[in-house]
Structures are given as structure tokens and as C-alpha cells.
Amino acid sequence: MSSADRPRPLPPAEEPSLADRMATVDFDVGARPHITVDTRVCRSCTTKPCVTACPADLFSPTADGGVLFNYEHCFECGTCYLVCNEAGAISWGYPDGGRGVVFRKG
Amino acid sequence: MLISVVLAPADPLPDVDPLTAEVRTDRRACRLSPGDAAALELALRLADGLREGGAAPRLLAVAAGPPGHDAALREAAALGAGVLRVDRPPERPEDAEYEAHTAEALAGALTRGGDRPDLVLCGAGPADAPGALPAFLAHRLGFAQALGLLSLAPSGAGPGGGPAGLTGVRRLDRGRREVLGVPLPAVCSVEGTGAEPRRAPLAAALAAAGAPVPVVQAPAARPRVRAVSVGPARPRTRPVPPPQGDAHRRILALTGALERTERPTVLGPLGAAEAADALLAFLRRHDHLPEAEG
Amino acid sequence: MTSPSADDRRPADGPPPPPVDLGAAAPSERVDGAVAPRSTPSAGDRAAPLRFREPEPGPGPGAVDAVVVGAGPAGAAAALELARAGRSVVLLERGPFPGAKNVYGGVIYPRVLDGVLPDWREEAPVQRWVVRRSTVMLSGERAVSVDVRAPAWGRPPGNGVTAYRSDFDSWLAGEAVRAGARLVPSTTATGLLRGPGGRVAGVRTDRPGGDLPARVVIACDGVNSLLAREAGLHPGPRARHVALGVKEVIALPRDAIDQRFGLSGDEGADFEMLGCTGGIPGGGFLYTNAETVAVGAVLSVEGLASSGRRPEEVVDGIKRHPAIAPYLRGGTVKEYAAHLVPEGGYRHMPRLYGDGILVAGDAAGMTLAAGIWLEGVNFAIGAGLAAGRAAAEALALGDTGRRGLARYGRALRSSFVLADHARLRGAPGLVLSPRVQQRYPGLAADLAQAAFTVDNPAPKPGLARLLLRAARANGVRLHHLAADAWRVARVFR
Numbered sequence: 001m002s003s004a005d006r007p008r009p010l011p012p013a014e015e016p017s018l019a020d021r022m023a024t025v026d027f028d029v030g031a032r033p034h035i036t037v038d039t040r041v042c043r044s045c046t047t048k049p050c051v052t053a054c055p056a057d058l059f060s061p062t063a064d065g066g067v068l069f070n071y072e073h074c075f076e077c078g079t080c081y082l083v084c085n086e087a088g089a090i091s092w093g094y095p096d097g098g099r100g101v102v103f104r105k106g
Numbered sequence: 107m108l109i110s111v112v113l114a115p116a117d118p119l120p121d122v123d124p125l126t127a128e129v130r131t132d133r134r135a136c137r138l139s140p141g142d143a144a145a146l147e148l149a150l151r152l153a154d155g156l157r158e159g160g161a162a163p164r165l166l167a168v169a170a171g172p173p174g175h176d177a178a179l180r181e182a183a184a185l186g187a188g189v190l191r192v193d194r195p196p197e198r199p200e201d202a203e204y205e206a207h208t209a210e211a212l213a214g215a216l217t218r219g220g221d222r223p224d225l226v227l228c229g230a231g232p233a234d235a236p237g238a239l240p241a242f243l244a245h246r247l248g249f250a251q252a253l254g255l256l257s258l259a260p261s262g263a264g265p266g267g268g269p270a271g272l273t274g275v276r277r278l279d280r281g282r283r284e285v286l287g288v289p290l291p292a293v294c295s296v297e298g299t300g301a302e303p304r305r306a307p308l309a310a311a312l313a314a315a316g317a318p319v320p321v322v323q324a325p326a327a328r329p330r331v332r333a334v335s336v337g338p339a340r341p342r343t344r345p346v347p348p349p350q351g352d353a354h355r356r357i358l359a360l361t362g363a364l365e366r367t368e369r370p371t372v373l374g375p376l377g378a379a380e381a382a383d384a385l386l387a388f389l390r391r392h393d394h395l396p397e398a399e400g
Numbered sequence: 401m402t403s404p405s406a407d408d409r410r411p412a413d414g415p416p417p418p419p420v421d422l423g424a425a426a427p428s429e430r431v432d433g434a435v436a437p438r439s440t441p442s443a444g445d446r447a448a449p450l451r452f453r454e455p456e457p458g459p460g461p462g463a464v465d466a467v468v469v470g471a472g473p474a475g476a477a478a479a480l481e482l483a484r485a486g487r488s489v490v491l492l493e494r495g496p497f498p499g500a501k502n503v504y505g506g507v508i509y510p511r512v513l514d515g516v517l518p519d520w521r522e523e524a525p526v527q528r529w530v531v532r533r534s535t536v537m538l539s540g541e542r543a544v545s546v547d548v549r550a551p552a553w554g555r556p557p558g559n560g561v562t563a564y565r566s567d568f569d570s571w572l573a574g575e576a577v578r579a580g581a582r583l584v585p586s587t588t589a590t591g592l593l594r595g596p597g598g599r600v601a602g603v604r605t606d607r608p609g610g611d612l613p614a615r616v617v618i619a620c621d622g623v624n625s626l627l628a629r630e631a632g633l634h635p636g637p638r639a640r641h642v643a644l645g646v647k648e649v650i651a652l653p654r655d656a657i658d659q660r661f662g663l664s665g666d667e668g669a670d671f672e673m674l675g676c677t678g679g680i681p682g683g684g685f686l687y688t689n690a691e692t693v694a695v696g697a698v699l700s701v702e703g704l705a706s707s708g709r710r711p712e713e714v715v716d717g718i719k720r721h722p723a724i725a726p727y728l729r730g731g732t733v734k735e736y737a738a739h740l741v742p743e744g745g746y747r748h749m750p751r752l753y754g755d756g757i758l759v760a761g762d763a764a765g766m767t768l769a770a771g772i773w774l775e776g777v778n779f780a781i782g783a784g785l786a787a788g789r790a791a792a793e794a795l796a797l798g799d800t801g802r803r804g805l806a807r808y809g810r811a812l813r814s815s816f817v818l819a820d821h822a823r824l825r826g827a828p829g830l831v832l833s834p835r836v837q838q839r840y841p842g843l844a845a846d847l848a849q850a851a852f853t854v855d856n857p858a859p860k861p862g863l864a865r866l867l868l869r870a871a872r873a874n875g876v877r878l879h880h881l882a883a884d885a886w887r888v889a890r891v892f893r
Contacts, residue, residue, distance in 0.1 A: 049706070053705050077738050102135055124732070308605055308611070316582055
């Protein structure tokens with residue numbers, strides 16, 4: 001191990017991970033998924049921009065080329081349907097009244 | 107039959123200062139815990155069932171707290187319950203008997219004007235309290251108590267078209283279920299998984315919007331047990347993702363096995379000033395300190 | 401009140417809501433300390449519990465005069481004006497309280513409320529009064545800023561303030577409720593009711609029995625405005641005209657904020673940044689609340705998608721920048737948030753009114769993202785007030801059709817809401833253009849660094865030469881500079 005001769009400098013103070021940041025957000029999760037993703041459509045999508053653009057990181061590519069989506073910690077922003085280039089893959093709506101994200105310091 | 111539901115809106119994500127352990131809640135974000143919501147829903151179902159049987163059950167939702175609790179009470183009102191708030195300041199005193207006082211105040215409200223509820227429902231596992239409130243309430247009212255129920259159904263025929271008692275189901279360990287026969291009057295607490303709460307119709311929500319909620323004052327507290335000291339609240343634990351990589355590598359990284367480390371360097375007996383210089387030079391060499399100036 | 405016109409006729413949709421006594425099951429004795437509603441001159445008949453203004457006789461016994469969808473700044477302002485005009489108005493909010501779904505990027509300019517809520521300076525839940533406004537260009541590890549400090553902004557009549565939207569929007573909606581509007585939270589509008597001829601005749605909500613007939617609908621339902629789309633006023637936001645705002649609210653001791661930003665008392669600071677988004681069209685922001693600072697980025701959705709970068713990485717880059725990091729050191733993240741911002745400007749606004757419907761606020765794309773000016777809440781309030789007034793007038797004249805509501809468009813055009821947008825219609829294109837985004841911050845930093853580098857004994861090279869050198873190094877031709885200077889002069893005329 002060549003790097004052992006000269007230990008790496010201490011890393012700068014790390015930014016909190018996205019999971020840490022998401023843990024600060026209050027979600028009153030409703031029973032009904034307000035966004036659904038048709039993963040059959042996603043299999044034909046090569047770029048999958050939703051995976052990187054979603055600020056809550058709710059879209060995960062699966063091994064079979066599809067996309068796994070989790071509605072529970074959704075900001076309800078709308079980025080996913082705007083970047084989705086496969087028409088109809090994402091059906092987007094708001095959660096039931098009173099449910100979903102609760103911003104306190106927005 | 108009078109069914110009362112005790113609601114305890116609470117902030118599910120309070121801000122806990124990591125240094126002082128001061129807990130700050132957001133009054134607007136206070137909402138019903140899943141247990142409270144299930145208690146309200148079960149009360150509504152019981153009332154629906156009794157109404158079908160020709161009885162005329164009454165429903166009363168009570169909360170002890172600041173005006174911020176009115177939003178939750180209005181939703182209950184829109185679902186057809188009468189509502190009453192026992193005024194309490196928003197700050198929770200660090201008081202060993204806080205729940206006992208709350209039970210005292212609630213019991214007074216529940217039995218106003220010689221009224222007596224036949225059933226008092228609470229949510230099990232409140233977000234911001236130890237959860238002894240139902241027991242205190244049962245004690246104060248002299249009612250039977252059955253805590254941590256999943257479901258509740260009327261059984262037998264009692265006076266006035268109401269049931270003689272209730273049958274409750276409770277979860278035990280190792281997957282067992284316990285069916286309890288609960289006589290009336292009783293205080294029951296309900297788990298959050300018991301029933302998905304219904305939503306109030308729009309017309310009723312409109313009618314309840316902005317309506318004043320009746321308020322009663324809490325009686326002055328007479329503490330018997332005094333809190334000598336209170337330990338700090340702790341930030342809530344947070345699930346962290348499983349670590350990356352395979353176990354073998356992680357153990358190697360954690361223990362430092364197989365890593366080449368520098369042998370201890372002995373620089374011989376040195377004076378304090380030389381020793382400090384040697385240490386600083388070592389730290390600079392390894393980028394832990396900026397390069398020497400000048 | 402005049403009786404509604406014939407085109408308001410619609411099928412009756414259920415009986416009016418039965419009056420409910422909230423204390424019904426409570427013992428009948430007098431409850432002490434029952435909350436009496438604050439009565440206002442325009443809402444005197446609301447003093448008794450749960451007696452609200454009955455809808456006018458005529459079509460639709462369950463109908464209200466107006467339903468406002470969304471209790472943000474636009475919706476609350478519209479409801480306030482309608483209630484003050486003596487109209488029955490329902491303010492729907494899908495969050496558990498107004499502001500629960502709202503995020504913004506910095507500063508509210510509440511002077512628009514001067515004529516409506518003259519006491520806003522005392523009553524609005526302000527975190528800090530912005531007296532320092534910095535426009536910062538970041539390039540690599542360098543920064544060039546124009547730092548404006550005007551203590552007068554902290555004194556009446558005031559200028560910009562920072563606030564938490566949960567506080568501010570709840571306060572403004574509370575003012576509408578005080579004036580007599582009925583706020584129904586936790587209720588999502590799911591669609592429009594249609595009357596004869598396809599005119600909008602109310603909204604559907606997701607509550608049981610959730611149809612709410614109304615003579616006029618004001619859609620203030622935010623940037624994704626599903627209602628304006630359903631009404632055919634809007635094709636829906638497009639990725640190229642919408643930006644994603646990502647924000648972190650970071651707790652710091654009050655003293656630390658005061659010292660780091662050079663503030664005292666309730667003074668606040670607002671930094672807007674350019675050149676910190678890694679080539680994605682957009683910018684960054686940093687502003688102070690009382691005991692938190694908020695830092696974040698506003699990123700073109702189209703640019704973000706094609707960059708393949710994650711939004712929080714861009715924010716991390718801003719937080720780590722040597723010009724920004726010292727302000728944030730030692731802070732703890734209290735809330736992470738994301739929200740879309742309409743950035744198309746005047747050229748991409750929807751139609752603002754239709755048969756029985758008005759659109760205001762983010763739903764109408766009324767945010768000004770014009771480089772040195774970044775405003776939104778004031779436009780939402782201004783448009784909401786105009787919508788409320790226009791709807792009240794249209795109701796009084798009995799014509800809430802397209803013709804009756806056209807007064808809304810006229811009112812907006814003669815107010816700052818559309819005047820500012822029309823004047824600055826070229827600004828979004830200019831500010832988000834590749835040269836402004838990617839080349840000029842570097843040029844400015846190169847020029848400033850070279851100008852202030854004293855490498856004696858070499859003599860100073862002269863600014864013109866430095867400018868040429870900096871332009872060349874950043875791939876900017878002189879004719880680009882001239883063209884953009886001309887464009888700036890025209891856009892910001």
C-alpha cells in the first residue's frame with residue numbers, strides 16, 4: 001500500500017449525508033401513494049434523469065433496467081415528471097389533504 | 107351512551123438541542139399520533155354501530171393543551187363529535203406528575219355537569235409523554251382499564267340500547283392475541299395500527315372551519331410527588347443505512363490489520379522545546395498542520 | 401349584493417352544510433372562557449359559533465361566492481379582499497396549515513401590503529429586516545461581490561424581510577380568516593366543476609362529499625397548478641422554464657450570525673450568487689433568519705437533468721466555497737427542503753383568467769428571476785389582491801364569466817405585477833444565458849484579481865489590457881461583451 005508512506009491529509013469537515021438531511025424533514029405519510037411510476041416504461045428509458053434530479057433521491061434504478069420509486073419522503077415538488085422524457089411513466093399528483101411533507105422553516 | 111375520546115396532538119419531530127437538551131416543539135406541526143387517530147376512528151365506528159342498533163350514542167372529543175390543539179378538535183367536530191378543550195399552557199413542565207395532573211383536568215372535563223362517559227378512548231404510545239395517562243384517568247374516574255388494544259367491539263345488551271360491555275383484542279408477544287372482556291364504564295387505549303382514520307366530509311369541515319372550540323380551565327395542580335431532577339431528553343435515534351462493502355474489508359479497515367503503519371520513532375531524550383518542535387515537524391510532515399510560516 | 405346572473409345557474413349540489421355545534425356532546429352548562437371569534441366590521445354576523453354567512457339565494461344552494469385554492473400569499477390575499485368586500489369565500493389548503501408546503505429562496509418585500517394591512521410591520525412574523533444585499537460572483541475559489549448596505553431598510557417604511565413561510569403564510573391567511581374567509585386546511589382540490597357551456601363552477605376536493613360549487617374559482621395552487629392546466633389556461637410547466645430550488649436551513653447562535661454577517665439587532669442579510677452551480681443555469685442564495693441561516697441553489701430543471709448531478713451536491717459545493725463556508729461553519733442542518741420555481745417570466749405566463757376562473761401567484765408563473773432582482777412573494781400578494789378585487793367586482797356586477805373577469809388582466813397590467821414582468825421579460829433569458837452563467841463570473845474574478853495583484857517591480861498593466869486578457873482567458877470576445885452590454889441596457893432599461 002503505497003499511500004501508507006504518506007498518510008492522506010485529514011478530510012475537510014464533511015457535509016451531512018442526504019439521509020441526514022432527509023431526517024430533518026417532517027413527513028406525515030399518507031396511506032395512498034400519490035405518485036406512481038410505470039416501471040415497464042422506464043425499462044426503455046436510457047437516461048433516467050429522475051434518478052439524479054429528484055432532490056429527495058426517491059428513484060432507484062433496478063438491475064432489470066426499471067426504476068423503483070418510494071413516495072413516502074416526497075417533497076411534492078414536481079421535478080420528476082418535468083424531467084421524465086418517457087411520456088406516461090410518472091403519474092403525478094398531490095397526496096391526500098393534510099398528508100405529505102410539512103415544511104416548518106420553508 | 108357517551109363515548110369520550112382523549113386527543114393529545116403532539117409534534118412528531120421536535121427540535122432537541124444537542125447541547126442543552128432543550129426541546130422545542132412547533133405548535134403548528136402538532137398533530138394526532140397514529141394511536142389518537144385510531145382511537146377517534148374506533149369511537150366513530152362504535153357510535154355508527156350503536157346508531158344502527160337504534161341507540162343514540164353521544165361522542166365527545168377532549169384535548170388538554172393550548173389553542174394550537176383546536177385544529178385537531180375541529181377535525182373531530184367535523185366528524186360529528188362534540189369537542190371540549192382543557193386549557194393548558196403549551197410548555198410542558200418537567201413535572202413528575204404532569205400526566206396525573208392532565209388526567210385530573212381531563213376527568214373534571216369529562217364529568218362536567220354530572221355527566222359520566224361510558225367509555226373513554228385514548229391513543230396508546232403518545233409521542234411526547236410516558237403514556238401513563240389512561241391509567242391515571244381510569245384511577246381517577248374509578249373505571250375499568252384495558253390498554254394497548256388493537257380493536258374494540260360491543261358485546262351484550264346494556265341499558266338504553268347500549269352494550270353491556272366491550273370485547274377488545276390485544277397483541278401479546280410471540281404472535282399471540284388476547285381477547286379481553288371489558289366491563290363498562292372503562293378507559294381503553296388503542297394502538298396506532300388499529301384503524302385507519304376517516305376524513306370529515308367537506309360540508310362538515312366547512313361548518314367547523316374557524317368555529318370557536320369550547321374551553322374549560324384546568325384545575326390548579328396539587329403535586330404530591332415532586333420531581334427532584336429530570337434527565338435530559340435525547341435526540342431521537344435515526345435509522346442509518348447499512349454500511350457499504352463486504353464485511354471482510356470493513357473489519358480490515360476498522361482494525362487496521364494488514365495496513366503498514368509507521369513504527370514508533372524514538373528521538374532520544376529531548377528538552378521540552380525540542381520535543382515540541384519534533385512533534386510539530388511530524389504533524390507538518392503528515393499534513394495535519396499548515397507549512398511553517400516565514 | 402346583486403343577484404347572480406343567469407350564467408351562474410348550475411345544478412344544485414347537495415344541501416348547504418348543516419350548522420354544527422362544536423360543543424354538542426358537551427354538558428349543556430355554560431363553558432367558561434369559550435373562545436369568542438374576533439369579530440370584524442365585515443364579519444359581524446360570525447360572532448355566534450358556527451354561523452357563517454349563508455350563500456345568496458339563487459342558483460346552487462350550496463354555492464359560495466368564491467373558492468380560493470391554496471392558502472399561500474396569493475390565495476390569502478385574494479381571500480382577504482373578497483372577504484372584505486363582504487363575499488362568502490372559502491380558502492382551501494392541502495397542507496395541515498398554510499405554508500406547510502411552501503419554500504422560498506430568500507426575501508419577502510411586503511410593502512405591497514401597505515394599503516391593505518397597514519400594521520404589517522408590527523404584526524407580520526418577521527425573522528430579520530434585510531439591510532445588507534450582496535450580489536456575489538463565484539469562480540473557482542474566488543469571489544467578486546457588490547455589497548449594498550442600507551440601514552434605512554431596517555426602519556419604516558421597511559423594505560425586504562426574511563421569514564419562515566409557515567409563519568408568514570399562516571399569518572396572512574389568518575388575516576383573511578379575521579376578515580371573514582373560511583379556511584379549510586388538509587383539503588386537496590382535485591379538479592374543477594363545470595357548469596353550462598363548460599364554464600368553471602367550483603372545485604372538487606378529496607374529502608367525502610367534496611364538491612364545492614362556487615361562482616368564481618381563484619387558482620393559487622402553486623407552480624404545478626393542476627387547476628390552471630385543467631381549465632386549459634396553461635399547458636403545464638416545462639422543464640426549461642422551471643427551476644428547482646434546494647435549500648438547507650442551518651442553525652447558528654444569534655451572536656454568530658450577527659458577527660459573521662456584520663449585523664445587529666433584527667438586521668438581516670441576503671446574498672445572491674452566480675457562478676456556483678457547476679454549469680447548470682441558475683444561482684445560489686444565502687440569507688439570515690433570527691437563529692438560522694438558509695443556503696441553497698436554484699437550478700434550471702432542464703440543466704439539472706442533463707448535467708446528471710444531484711441537487712444536494714450543488715448545494716454542498718456552495719457551502720464549501722471559501723467565500724461562503726466561513727458564514728456556515730459549525731452550524732447544524734435543521735431542515736432540508738426542495739420546491740419548484742417558475743422562471744419563464746412574462747413570455748411564459750399562462751392565460752390569467754377564463755370562464756369563472758382566475759389564476760394568481762406561482763400558478764401564473766409570477767416570480768421575477770431577473771438577475772439582480774429575485775422576487776416572488778410580493779408578486780403573489782399583488783396578484784392575489786388584484787384577483788380578489790376583480791372577483792368581488794365581477795360578483796357585484798353579476799358577471800363572473802370571461803368578460804366579467806377580464807378586469808383582472810387590466811388591473812394586473814396597470815400594476816407592478818405585470819408591468820415589472822413585462823419590462824423585464826428579457827431578463828430570464830439573459831441571466832440564464834451560457835455566457836452570464838459560465839463565463840462572466842470567471843471574467844470578473846480574473847479581472848478583479850489581476851487588477852488588485854501588485855507584482856512590483858512590474859508596472860501596472862492598465863485595466864483595458866487586463867480586461868482583454870481576462871476576456872480571452874474566459875473565451876469571451878469583445879463583440880460578445882458589447883452585445884451583452886447592449887442587451888443588459890435594453891433588458892434592464
